[in-house]
Amino acid sequence: MTSNNQRADPRSIAGVLETTALIGFLIYAMAAPHSIAGSWIGISIVILVWLIRTIVTRRTGFRQSAIDLPLWLFFGWTVLSSVFSIEPRQSIPKLINVATFLMFYLAQAMLTRKTAVMVAVMLIASASAGVLWGAGELILGRGVIVSELSDNSSLRLDTPLQAGDVVWRVNGQRVSSSAEIDELIRATPPGQRARLSVISHGEHVEWPGVLVTEEMRHAVSPSGIVGGGRTHNFRASGWTRHYETFAEVLQIIGQLAFAFAVVRWRSVSAAKNSSRRMSLQLILAALAFVIVAAGIALTAMRTTLLAFAFGMFVMTWRISASRRQRFVFAGLGILILVLGIGVVWRTRARGALALQDPSASTRLQVARVAARRVILHPVLGHGMDAMHEHWNEWGFPGKDMLDAHSTPIQIAFDRGVPGLGLWLWLMYVFWRLATRTEKKVQGESPAIHGLILGIIGALAGFLLSSLVNYNFGDSEVALLLWWIMGVAVIIDKASLPASEEAKSSTSQSTI
Numbered sequence: 001m002t003s004n005n006q007r008a009d010p011r012s013i014a015g016v017l018e019t020t021a022l023i024g025f026l027i028y029a030m031a032a033p034h035s036i037a038g039s040w041i042g043i044s045i046v047i048l049v050w051l052i053r054t055i056v057t058r059r060t061g062f063r064q065s066a067i068d069l070p071l072w073l074f075f076g077w078t079v080l081s082s083v084f085s086i087e088p089r090q091s092i093p094k095l096i097n098v099a100t101f102l103m104f105y106l107a108q109a110m111l112t113r114k115t116a117v118m119v120a121v122m123l124i125a126s127a128s129a130g131v132l133w134g135a136g137e138l139i140l141g142r143g144v145i146v147s148e149l150s151d152n153s154s155l156r157l158d159t160p161l162q163a164g165d166v167v168w169r170v171n172g173q174r175v176s177s178s179a180e181i182d183e184l185i186r187a188t189p190p191g192q193r194a195r196l197s198v199i200s201h202g203e204h205v206e207w208p209g210v211l212v213t214e215e216m217r218h219a220v221s222p223s224g225i226v227g228g229g230r231t232h233n234f235r236a237s238g239w240t241r242h243y244e245t246f247a248e249v250l251q252i253i254g255q256l257a258f259a260f261a262v263v264r265w266r267s268v269s270a271a272k273n274s275s276r277r278m279s280l281q282l283i284l285a286a287l288a289f290v291i292v293a294a295g296i297a298l299t300a301m302r303t304t305l306l307a308f309a310f311g312m313f314v315m316t317w318r319i320s321a322s323r324r325q326r327f328v329f330a331g332l333g334i335l336i337l338v339l340g341i342g343v344v345w346r347t348r349a350r351g352a353l354a355l356q357d358p359s360a361s362t363r364l365q366v367a368r369v370a371a372r373r374v375i376l377h378p379v380l381g382h383g384m385d386a387m388h389e390h391w392n393e394w395g396f397p398g399k400d401m402l403d404a405h406s407t408p409i410q411i412a413f414d415r416g417v418p419g420l421g422l423w424l425w426l427m428y429v430f431w432r433l434a435t436r437t438e439k440k441v442q443g444e445s446p447a448i449h450g451l452i453l454g455i456i457g458a459l460a461g462f463l464l465s466s467l468v469n470y471n472f473g474d475s476e477v478a479l480l481l482w483w484i485m486g487v488a489v490i491i492d493k494a495s496l497p498a499s500e501e502a503k504s505s506t507s508q509s510t511i
Contacts, residue, residue, distance in 0.1 A: 013056065021049040021110040022118070028479075029122035033130050033249050034239040036476050043479075046106050061109030065489045066429050071101060074422040078384075081415040085383020086390075091414075094384040100478045107486025113494050116487045117447045120256050120454070123480075124288045127253040130238035130246070131295030138298065141230025143168025143199065144175055153224025154210045161198065161207075166231045167223075169197030170209075178227035185222040188212040199234050202300075202348035203359060204243065235347055236298035247301035248465065248477045252458040252484070254292040255311045259454030260447070261285035262319060262329070267446045285450075297340035300347045303468045304461075305340040309333040311461030315453055318438065363405040363468070365397045370404035370413045381416035403473060407466035410473060423472075430485055431459060437492040452491050455484045 024045030031038025054060050078098055085091035111119065143166040149156045161167070168174060170184040171194055188194045194209040216222045237243040264282040296308050316329035348359075373382070373394060387394060387403075404410040412420040438452045462471060462481060471477045 014053065017049050017053045017056075018110065021046050021053075022115050024049065025107075025111065025115070025119045026122050029119045030126045032123060032476065032480060033127040033246065033253065039476065039479060043103065043106070046110055047102075050106060050110055060105075062105050063108055063489060063493050065108075065492070066433060067104070067426065067485065067489065070422055070426040070429055071104070074419065074426055075101065077419045077422055078415055081380040081419060082383055084380050085386055086377075087383055087386040090385040090389060091383035097473075097475055097478075098384075100475055101482050103479050103482035104486045104489075107483050108489045108493075111487070111490055113448055113451075113491055116490055117451055119483075120260075120451055120487075123253050124257045124260075124285075124292070127250055127295070128288050128291040131236070131250070131291050131298070134236035134238045134295065134298060138232055138234070138236060141232050142166070142174075142234055143231055144178055144181060144225065145228040145231050146225055147228030148226040150221070150224035150226075154216055155196075155223055155225065158210045159196065159207050160200070161196070166199040166234070167196055167225065168199060168231075168234075169195075171195050172197075176230060178221070178223065178225045181223045181225055181227075182221050185210070185212060186217045188217075190214050190217065199231065201358070202233075202235070204235065204237075233347055235300045235343075236295060238295070243299045244301060244469070245474050245476050247296055247299035247304040248462075248469065248471045248474060249480060250292050250296045250299070251304050251308045251311070251461050251465065252477070252480050254289065254296060254308055255315070255457035255461055256451065256454035257285060257289040257292050258312055259315055259457060260450040261289050262315065263446045263450035263453060266319070293336045294339065297336060297343050300340070300344045302340075302344060303465050305337055307461040307465035309337050310464045311457035311459075314460040315457040318435075318456065319453060362397060362402075366402060367404050367406050367409055367468075369395045369397075370406075370409050374409070374412045374417065377416065379416045379418065381412065381414045381419060384414045387413070403470040405470060406468055407470050407472040410470045427459075427463060430488065431456075433492060434459060434488045437488060441491060448491060452488065455488050458484055 024042045027042030027045065028039050029042070031042060050061070075098065079095060082088065082091035082095055107116070146161060146163050146165050146167065148163055149161065155161045167181055170181055171188060173184060175181050175184065185194045190212055193211050196207045196209040198205050198207060210216075212222075235243040237246045240246055261282065264285055268279060268282050293308070296304060312329065312333045316326055316333075320326045320329065370387070387396065392399075404413055408420055408424075411423050434452060434456050438449070438456055441449050441452055459481075462477075465471055472481070
């Protein structure tokens with residue numbers, strides 16, 4: 001097997017496999033900010049290549065690290081809590097989502113430091129493209145503003161739709177006029193519901209919609225909507241409809257862009273004769289950071305904005321050599337927050353800035369109920385997704401089955417207090433590994449130093465956001481978290497002295 005730290009012969013089987021795996025990771029990176037389905041296409045390629053290489057070489061390529069023990073204990077406890085769940089039929093299938101941690105091992109087995117940087121650059125480029133597209137959509141507008149609903153409209157009778165709301169999708173297809181809404185309702189088979197995607201009071205909501213009948217299909221206007229044009233007042237979500245997921249993914253990727261820009265800037269400043277290439281790389285990294293930061297602001301996610309600023313502060317504190325530099329970067333973070341505050345004020349419901357909007361109050365109620373119920377099942381928890389079968393029975397408010405909106409509370413609710421303790425241990429070990437590695441590579445290339453520094457900022461932002469968001473339960477976010485965790489191990493192992501690196505290589509798992 002060709003070592004991760006040696007250049008593979010392109011003509012060899014190992015070289016072809018490693019190149020194919022890199023293509024799979026690049027496909028994943030291209031799709032990660034936008035599509036979980038596209039992400040899995042890339043990951044599936046990597047898995048297939050890894051299986052072939054493992055069979056041929058009899059070596060998995062996995063490296064021992066301090067993360068292994070808490071990770072496997074956490075996974076084992078999750079399996080145990082699912083088996084003894086209140087609703088095992090819900091919890092056991094959910095283990096497929098938990099298996100996203102395999103990305104941690106795929107990354108360290110199939111990537112080198114150089115190729116990890118390439119994947120990170122693709123993540124940043126793809127995220128930037130998604131933000132620019134979302135900004136363009138904000139300029140052009142989205143959906144159909146409901147100016148008026150006819151008195152006999154079925155949407156008035158069967159849905160909460162009212163004047164001022166915006167219908168932007170019907171049955172998953174985007175619409176830009178009342179005629180398109182009517183056409184899609186007519187295309188819905190009788191007896192089925194026309195699903196609506198609506199922007200109401202600044203929030204995206206999904207409704208089952210209206211039950212379609214033959215009489216409705218033959219009406220002049222099945223919807224009864226009088227449209228008032230497109231809205232420009234909505235939360236950016238890139239090529240997805242999930243602005244929460246989009247914001248969380250951008251938060252992680254934005255930290256990488258910021259770290260690349262800052263480390264490159266320090267290198268250019270320190271070099272007496274900086275090359276044009278170095279300066280161009282600095283400009284591109286800084287531009288990508290500005291674009292992604294603006295994208296986070298345009299999602300109007302309050303907590304993610306704070307998390308992003310916090311991650312920037314953590315990185316700035318570690319790398320800035322002077323108080324002046326810290327003030328400059330702190331000012332940059334404040335500027336991003338101000339932009340985000342303006343978007344929240346313009347886009348979301350009244351009282352959103354003071355956390356007095358319906359979204360904030362509902363989140364608080366759900367978190368309180370979940371936290372109180374932890375004491376009823378403190379050891380193994382209730383089981384993943386068990387709350388969906390007992391939502392109102394257990395005292396959760398409303399009809400929309402959500403989650404606890406807090407990763408620590410949700411983990412304790414699902415997997416018990418020991419499960420939460422193992423997760424906290426895992427995050428601590430990851431933090432310690434990343435910060436220790438960042439110190440070791442400070443004298444190395446700006447790309448490697450920037451990548452590990454960005455991982456520190458991404459983890460800091462992720463952990464802060466996790467207090468009021470169940471971001472760990474989002475597959476897109478979890479995959480990215482496991483990826484940066486694997487990259488941290490790659491950089492750490494590659495930074496060992498030659499004797500220790502050789503010893504580490506001989507300890508790789510074999511079949």
